[in-house]
Structures are given as C-alpha cells and as structure tokens.
Amino acid sequence: MADAKQDVLEMLRELAELTMIEEGDPQSFRVRAYESAAHAIESQSADLAKMSAKELQKVEGIGKSTAEKIRELLDSGKVEKLEMLRQKHPASIVALLKIQGLGPKAVKKLRAELGVESLDDLRKVLADHKLRELKGFGAKSEEKLTQALARLDQQGSVGRTPISVALPLANRIIARILEVPGTIHASYCGSLRRFSETVGDVDVVVAAKDATAVMTAVISMPLVDRVLVRGDAKTSIVTRRGTQVDVRVVAEHQLGAAQLYFTGSKGHNIKLRQRALAKGWTLNEYALSELEGGKVIASETEEQIYAALGLPWIPPALREDGGEIEAAERGALPGRIGKVIGDFHVHTTVSGDGRSSLEDVVATAKARGYRVLALTDHAEGTVSGVGRDAMLAQRERIRAMQAELGDSLTLLHGVELNIGPNGELDYDLEFRKSFDFCLASVHDHFELDRAGQTKRIVTAMQDPTVRMIGHLSARMIGGRPPIELDLDAIFSAAEKTGTALEINGALPRLDMSVEALRQCRARKVTLVLTSDAHHHDELDRVDNAVRNAERAWIDPDRIANAGTPERLLAWTREKRASV
C-alpha cells in the first residue's frame, strides 16, 4: 500500500462520519473515539504497515477495536464494519451532512419520516413544504435549508483560506472593531493564531463594554456578504469572498479565558478542561472556577489559567493536541526561539520585482537590531534577475555603505541563484565565488518528477558556493503545489555539505512547511529564518518564519540566525564543508 497512513486516516474519518449518522448523535462517544484515533494516527511518524495490533494499541487513543480495524485494513484492504456502514448509509446520505445547519439528528428524521435519501429528495421535500409537517421543524427551517442547499449547489463546500488571505482580513476586522467606543481589546484567535497555513475561518476575540455596538459594527462592514448568527456574545458573518468570520465578545476580566477557548485547538481545550475537572474545577470561555460554588480561580490572562492548572503558558502554535500539554507538564516544551538578528534573503530594486532601495532596506535592518544582512537580489537566470555588471555595481555601493556603518551591522553582498532543471546555477563558479553569500532556489520546472527534483537540489547543494537552499518546495499555499522531493535525501545532503535550509517567512510560501520541518527535526540540518522581503516593510515577515519553526517544535539550536550573535557570526564566517 502506497501510503498506509493516509489510508488509515481516511478509514477512521469515514468510520466517524458514518457512525455519527448510524447513531444519529453528534456527540456520540464512539464518534469521538474514532476522531481522536484519527488525530493520534496523524501525528504518528512510524510506519503503520510494520506495526502489530499490540503495538498500535500502545498509541494513546487507539484501543483493541481500532487497532484491529487498522490491521484489517492494511492486511486485507477492507474493514468489515466500514463495509457494513457503507451499505446502510450510502454516499448520497453522507452528502446531506454537507449542508450547513443539517446534522445527524435531522438526517435521521428526514430519512425515517419523509424518506429523504439524497440531496434531490431533500429538494423535493422542501419544494412541497413537507418538512414543516415534522415536529421540530417549521417554515423558517425550510427557508434556511433551501438557502443552504442552493449555496451548496452553487459553490460546493468552500475550501480553506490561505493564511496570506486570512491574516489581512483579520487585521481589517480587528481595526474596525477597535474603533468602537468601549472596546478594550481585539485580536485573532483560532487556527490563525496557531499559525496554521490555511484556516477554516477567521476567529476574533474582543473585550468590550458595549458588545452590541461591536457586533453592529462587524455586520455593517462592507465586506460582509451575509450574517449567519447574530448574538451579543457571538456573531458569525461570511465575507464576499466566502470566508467565515466568528466574533466573540467578553468582559475585560474574562479575556484570558476567552482567548484560551477561542484559540483552541478543540482537542487542546478538551484536555485542559479534563485537567480542570480532575482538580474539582471547571473551565469555560469565561473562567476557570470551582465546580462547587463557582468561585473563580483565574480568568484574566491565559498565563494565570495555565499556571492554576500547573502548566507553563503554552505558545499558540503548539496548541494542536499533539502532546504539548504532557510536554509542558514535564517541562519538555521546545525552547523559545530567540530574537532574530540577521536576514539572509532580501531583495532591493536591483531585482525586477524588488520595490525598496538598498538604503531603505539597510536602514530597516539596522532599526531591527540586526547584526548581519545579506542582500540577495535575483541572478540572471530568473525573470526578474540581473547580470554581472549590475551585481558588481551593487557590490560597490554595499562596500561603501559598510564603511559608513562600522561593525554594528555586517552587510553581505549576496545573490539568489536560480536552480536549473539539472541543478545548474547562474554565472560561472568564479563569479559566484566573488559573492559573500549565495542562496539557491527553484523558480521553474515545477513539473519534474520526484527523483529529478531531488537530484537538481542535491546537485545545487554540492556547489561550493551555495550556503542555503531557499523556499525548498517552491509551493504557493492555496495555489502552486509543492514540488515532489525525497526529503530524507535532501536532509542527508544538507548535513553532508553543510548547506542550510531556509524557513521562508513570506506568507504565501511558508517554505519549508511545518510538515517538512517536522520531518527535519531529527536531523542535524542548519535552518535559517528569512523574510524574502521585496520591500523594506516586509523584513518583519521573518516573524512568520519564527512561528512556522515554533509550530514544528524546532529546537532553537538548529537555527543559525536567532539568539546569540556569536552563533550567527560563526555561521556567517564558516566556510562550508568541501565536497
């Protein structure tokens, strides 16, 4: 089986979905068990195909029954229970659940009492106004379902929103909310705060005296297409582009509890709430309080709530229910990544797509307290790249600026080389050697196969001038897929040649991805955080790279350009291992 993990995940998710229909209960504990088993499998790195039922059972959230189903799937390609459920609940039934506002109870009832077996059946029932005859349904239910059905027909189920789109949207909404008198705080939470590369929606938490005014301001924004729910504690809208936005408003003294709740993840919340219960307390979005009597223990800040639960504050990027609570308890969370003190991927107007002068970029780097800045405009092999003369002219300017700067900030005259389809690089070896810093990255030929892509990058790494590979996968989140790579081979080559790998903080890229970085954790590869700025205002994108590394549980020691200047300067001066 090509990808055992993927197959197991699909099986467990389907079991969860079908069981929910089977039991007609959204809160079914069996469903939750399947879902948490899927979550457990997701974070498994071991090869499932090689694991026995006994070994599988050792994984938390997987018991005897699920372990046997996994083995059954991997050994025979089929799972009896799943086949049985598929018989009872065909795909046309499952499709009904895609409709907003229609859950397992309603599906069960529609099927039993009106014989609805498909979206088409439902359409008929709605057109004939048969639904309102059912207990618990009325004219409004018909109207809402009709609309939801029409939207599903039109756009299908809308996909997730890339973080590069969601973040500016969140900031616009937050800015508007902060204008409302009596508003004390507004910030994004949910998967966006956890720095997920795509988000299902935008979640915004607000502390305010006048909740009604906040909600009114939100639903009145021009970007609003429609209002899903409208309450003073919670309001949801959908933007014209189709992204949902959830807003929660609480009182100032409840902000910590609300941020904690709304940042999630759901699994993280549930684990914290279980932990509270074990201490005789209860946790909700307003406070951590005593079960008996309701005396509030903590609510103002996240840190206070974690502390009361016996835990250090956990960075949002780690709150994925991936063992972070257990690690926090043991004091085994990854170390915090220090201040970034250098950038090694920055463009100026010398690149066709650069929009800031060398002077502006350098001034910004200085203001940020950087110790090293590599200017890395595009080489001639890239569409927006330049030839030798322009590079030499830029070098003169950089040398002159260095003389004026003194030694507080070291400027490196660098270049972003293009990696050709066979790993070939720009200019010639002699000219490349004349640069202080070369990074190399893929900008085209995305269609090559896995072996070809791997080979071209490994070849580039073997060039004695290449110190770093930029945006390894060349993906655009929500757009261009990543090139196919044998990551293990890439990491081995990086270790052997001493070539660093970039964590590119441009939001549409976030490359290396969290997924690739997690695979890299066990390897001795040097990582470098960069902004890939094309404007001096974009130097702060390196903070995105920090979040991405954090989310992947990267050990700060692996990162060359955050923390102490000694480490950074040593890496900068280091001659790479000869190949």
Add this chain to the structure above:
DNA sequence: GCCGTTTTCGGCCCGACTGTTTTCAGTCG
C-alpha cells in the same frame, strides 16, 4: 470506542444561537 493511584464500569468539555417549543433540541464553535 477508550480509559483508569480517584474508576476495569461509568464516565467522556462546555456554552451561544436559532427555531421550535411552552421548556428545549439541534447544530455549531
């Protein structure tokens, strides 16, 4: 279906909003 120095049986996170209902069920976050 999973899990256990509080349990091997009986729990499993907790609440807002809507539409239906005369007190709550369903869906969603």
